[in-house]
Amino acid sequence: MTVDNVTRLDKKLSKPTVRAVKETRAYTAFRVVNATLLVLIAAITLYPFANLAAQAFSSESYINSGQVTIWPRGFNLTTFDLVMSDSMFWRNYQNTVYYTVVATLVAMVLTTTYAYAISKYRLKGRKVFIGIAVFTMFFNGGLIPNYVLVNELGLRNTVWAIALPNAISVFNLLVMKSFFENFSTELEEAAEIDGLSTYGKLWRIVLPLSKAVIATMVLFYAVAFWNSWFAAFLYMDHRELYPVTVYLRNLIAGATSVDGAAGSSEATQIAANVKAVTMLLTVLPIVCLYPFIQRYFVSGVMLGSVKQ
Template identity: 40%
Template structure:
């Protein structure tokens, strides 16, 4: 009886804590949405919390009036889609190779990958490598240096190790090659893990800001995150002169609208991938 009470108490405490954590995530987003849809009068009076007042779309009109927004959106879309495909291909192939029992130097390679989780080459050496490879002012400079995340590699490798060996043995007896085993057996069974890791990569590429600031100076290659920084900078310096919406704009509403415009596209992907998150990460953490 006491055990049941303790379990019940833990469940209630767990629900309360998780609810508070969820609110701490949702409420700031709702506050930003409210500010982006509110008029200047209420924003200057600091009366906006979770519901907009003086409802209008002036800030969104201002942000979307920039031609650069659509150029940057296209650049971010290319970086996210192509970068995620490259990262998933490299990660899956590396994880499959490192999960082979007959791969003699897999421990040395795993050590090599793990070391990079604690030590990096440094900012200047990385920049020089990108420059020597003639990747400056190209979208490749954002995608290729981020092509492999050791943590994601370890998750997929661990899941591959957790699969029954009999599946592979039966395929090999039927004459299947390593590539066929990977494509026909491992990938279909690894869909939750692959979907989760793919989302991790996609969010990382979509939010890539520092790499673009470091390696890209051409405005036509600017991703959305850099565009957002410029919008925020312009609103702070008072450079907000677009059509007839000027009277409805404030730096706060403009910044909030820019944030929503940048976050909304990647946010729309979450509902389709969410069901794989917990299952995918847990499956990849079963066996080391």
């Protein structure tokens, strides 16, 4: 056998053989059924939102007769004009943005530092701190003790009444703890050799490499605080301090007409879809925010599920 033949044979043997895996009929049927079910579930889930948006732009006669499904009937912007011209709505909307930003920032700082600390096996009393956090998942003081505590601390009618009592979600804490436990120890050791302190390692090494879990936790906290209304309803005494969710709650609970309506027909139109209009305006910012965080969301919720 010549040298050329040997070389040609070696190349042929070293070349990986790629074979297409033929799908079985059973697997093909499974994929079709699975895709069909997912499409149906997505349609069922999206229908209430589509119906809400359709009612927000529909006229009163079609809404009351039940003819509105996922497309607006009798296109109407009367309620939008009235709600968006209501100064209290925009004041409450501004409060919601402020409460959400402050509460999310406080929650992320406390959750991140707590999770990073208890992720270190060398921490003395580590199991005690984890046990304290897990204990609060199942037991709490109750509504009245919490109200008395917030009142005695002088937090009522301030943003801290919303931010501090719900500053740490134990579920989010455990997810971040699991992520930090799987973080590369070699990087932290190298940073420590270079002279970084514990806070320096966290700020300059760990956090820049933890964008997925941070984005996921920000989304979880922001949505929770944005949709929260009971804490503000409980601890706020003035309408000017309410978030927009309490504004919406008051409409749903008892509003049948809106101040400033000019004429009975206009008042009837406003009463028919004012809830849909306000709900649509309330949920819109979160819907617009989600696409920018979605790429981190899938990887973030799976953090800690695979151990190395």
